[in-house]
Amino acid sequence: MTDPTQVQDHSRARDPFVDWVRQATPYIHAHRGRTFVICFGGEAVADPGFAHLIHDIALLHGLGVRVILVHGARPQIEARLRERHSELRYVNGLRITDGTALACVKEAAGVVRVEIEALLSMGLADSPMAGVRIPVVSGNFVTARPIGVLDGVDYRQTGVVRRVDRQSLMQRLDAGAVVLMPPLGYSPTGEVFNLSAADVARSAAIALKADKLIFLTEEPGVRDAAGALVSNVLSGEVESLLAAPPGPAPHEAAGRPVGFTEDLAQALRAGADACIHGVQRVHLIDRHRDGALLRELYTRDGSGTLITGQSYEGLRPARAEDVTGVLELLRPLEERGVLVRRSRERLESEIDRFFLMERDGLVIACAALYPYPDQGMGELASVAVHADYRGGRRGDKLLEHIQTIARTRGLRRLFVLTTQTAHWFQERGFVPAPRESLPPEKQVLYNERRNSLVFINDLGA
Template identity: 55%
Template structure:
């Protein structure tokens, strides 16, 4: 990927708030067995090394589904599943242990690289593995005995936290051990989710084959609430997506604020998801207010609003506002903030004697005009107007007449405006007047 020096500097500066936010935080990352066989796997390791160098406390959980299946096939042992969970009998347990051990060694080797002129040079990552996960048998489900397939019983939070405090990266396999010395085959999603919950991690990151969750039109769903994810579990989903969604919902229900689903096939997907405002996957979060928030503007927002409206002022779409004017009028503005950036604004200028208000400076950032954010801001302004007992809203526009007509505004003569607004009307600009009864 070739980028200009200017774009590189801009990206680096824009990512700096995320570097500060992530430092010292605990992330649990789940890598399925498919990811370990993908040609992009070395790049994922490089990106994980970068996170470590930035001070992120990391727990990696790896799976081994395809590796186990291949070993069973070579040994001519038939693989058995029920409800997408492997039935692990005594004859297949050896293959499970062998596959997990092989994958663990491979990951440790990749994380130990330090070749000059490689992204891993100087990383010096210390990897720790161990019996941190206690498991119990899954038992008999729907009359099916899962034998040595298990589920997480307990995660040794104290021991893992101590390793993270010492600067180690903790690597967990999809294996668990019982107090009686038995070994159980676990799902990587279960291990990752339960570990994130036990550690009260800031993020659970789940790698999958696709870029993220998609809507009915095939468009990427960038953010989703747990209840939306839960409803999708009721519909028919690909097995992998069902596992990832189930893990994300479980994590969010247990106070993990943010769970990310990203692709292990796309180079840089992890970094783009964590260090850009829009991400590069699907974020499932309870904390939508922190991610995208509608609120009254404050004096600190003046710079962000100016940056948002300046391109439209230069095109003549908006009337120019100086910083001083904006500072005086800031209490009339409402802003839509996405992860710290102002992506939309609108103002309500009230004329209480005339029982009306002006909707002014309704602007959405060009990159965020597909999510009906304009409607959200319009609805907020209408609500404010009703609270002030105003009977109608009017707007002056030169370019967006149809947008307002589609939302219940009707053309209105200039003489219907408040007298002081009529006096201030810019006749050379020749703005059209539209009015909406509330």
């Protein structure tokens, strides 16, 4: 007789390729017909691996994504200026575009355009582009105006986006073309303006109500002090993140906090603004990682930093009216001794320490942060995900959110007391610590009978 368990094991022999296709399929369906604005710098164009990136973008087009490419051209512009024994001048972080610089911008934009068009026109039988025909269009889609004179400095032909011709862009996308947008804009006076690619991408994404705005960055995404990727940032947190960057000794340099390059800061700001104006998701992806774009879009985990306007499933600070919902979530865990019991009165007075996730009016996850500013510490408490909603990394999202909030409040370490969840915290960078490392007022309250283990997480802030 056949052993049924053996039959089952055999049928589940894993084929990584088949697994991958199965994992990607929901994303392929979800992204088809969606509009993605993808922005990269001129550095990406100059990279020998640029063809791989463009071919990945061609693959997106093949999978039915409506693609708008926005490119920068700084290295190409600077190279041309050097040939003319000139250079870009910056005042207060803003470049001044004089006549020579503008001539170089136009040349560089033209050359980059031709290179991208050539790569998107490839069709060699043994290349990923075999049998593909992708129309590419460019044009006067962006109306710009000069930045003007600021503090007595005339920025000449450096401009900002005034509006984007949505209708023309839509027509080109509807016709199946990839739209290519250089960092240039035109004014009703017939002038040409040098723009930042991030500004063009942000404005195009907003005008098109794009589903995604993607920045392929020179930096490996937004990293915390330990070098770990910050996978989710809320648009409302971006400014505080830029003002208080992660790192052991934040200090100011050239008027900007150390920790973020100007390009990354620009992408974060443009991304946050796009979110505020209705773009659902903004991704910051390290363009140096081969295939990072595909991984971000077609796998569960992604590989970059996601900026969202709305909290993850309504992740938000708790309010007085949430007390009952939070109690309902915590009670079963308190009864099992996983969490310390909190009375309704105590929860009412401490509800402003809680953050929660909500789905259809039900509180499905929560966590609390109790700051001890004198010690630069914060207690992470009451981490809980409703039993029906586990397995969706909601615990990780809550933890990341609390870590971000703690950093923005200037805290350097988080501690947690736990009896049954030690490994979950350890797997997320918490390390065992003696009771004496707790803030003194917390040591006094330590419950000997409960005998909780203490773990500390260095926030590097």
